[in-house]
Amino acid sequence: SNFSLARRLRAGEVVYSAWCGLPYPNVVETIAREGFTAVTLDQQHGLWDTASTMQAIGAIHLAGSAPLVRVPLGQNAIVSRALDFGAEGLIAPMINSAADARAFVSAAKYPPIGERSLGAHRAAALAGFPDQRPYLVTANQDTLAFAMIETRAALDNVDAIVNTPGIDGLFIGPSDLSYSLTNGAVLDAHSAEVEKGLEIVLAACKNAGKIPGLYCIDAARAAAKAKAGFKFLTVGSDLAFLRAGTSAQLNGLA
Template identity: 45%
Template sequence: MPKPTILSSLADRFSRGETVVSAWCGLPDVSTAAILAQEDFDAVVLDMQHGPLTLGEAIRAIPLINAAGKPAIGRIPVGEFQNVSKLLDSGASGVIAPMINTLEDARTFAAYAKYPPLGERSWGSYGGLGASGLDPNSYLREANGFSLSFAMIETREAMAILDDILALDGIDAVFVGPSDLSIALFGGQRIDATAPEVDEAIKHIVARASAVGKPVAVYAPSAERAKAALDLGAKMVTVMSDTALLRSAAQRALGIVRG
């Protein structure tokens, strides 16, 4: 039986204990994701929660990312669980769901991400089936193992039920949003994704997730913060955003030219 290739690569890396360094795309032009997929990133995240990237554009970007030999991960807007299956059907290797603040949120997310008997995902994979290298019945049996669900932990409510979220079979990993987490930790008074309190929270999340063998991913607004998150035990980091990378490169070039 042929094994999944691109689609299983993310799950395979986690199972081997390897770290994943991902690009982060929010710009709507799918060529941006395609360009970043050709660099030495291990994966590409497509963010539909913030910014102008729509579901249709994400679905068009996914095969371009896969064609570069990289897994694609989609982040849905808050509560739009109906898009989880669409992303996986189109060939995404994983989906990130923001603001998972209750067990009901987590169970609903898992239900859309997993086929029966674990979940309620309905049959209709086209890009995913084609990219998997599997026949339909093999895909049905194996997809729950390589179609990864990342529940975002970014509030006090989520921190309070972290162990319960991690205990759900249909949740494969957790994803830390440090900016929103800082807002929660400081009672809505300020935002500071680099605060020591945030690092302590990440350490706690890593410890609890590691105890049950589930990886932790962290959004990093800079390369330095990405390295720090890996040092704290994260198994996946996203390095800046496409917009931030573009502006940073422009500022460096202009500094040299005008300096």
């Protein structure tokens, strides 16, 4: 925590993040305390509202982990709000063009890179500062903007997206990507076409000096893709952990 996530990823460290959609700060705090370096709150498909997101960000910091937020589709207003709450990273879904990337950056970065508006009182407090001024000085460096690559259009435009100033990394959504690449015929996050897309995104990040990220269904997939070169990897989900733990206990009774 303490806004070190960006420094660690920029230094080339591999970071694993939990992925949480259940809107309960104490649930994410528990998951963070098991030892996740980062915890991502999914506002796009999860159940988070403004208040629960704000509280969960504090709980993740308290647990010594780094909070990230995936915002809902096209919700750049929530990008700067989540950063103001103290998020160390933002993930924007369906960034399909350089224009999409620029609009995202505009909300995520202060001038001269973007147009993020001043008002980071809670983020500054969580970073240990008495007011927002010292937070502002390093915020563009110390918070991360990940653009999601999860359509054919995004793959076609990947170099323009990754080279957009202020984009810190790319994060692949393999389910949507499989669906887009097959025009809705196949949902398979691990298909051969998706694997080709992963290679394209890895190469684009490497050329641009940006952070490659990937949504992973479980630890085995995340560990394998870390070996392949991905640096920011999410692992399973809170719902999957809850179901797996519960069914393991029930099976133990049989």
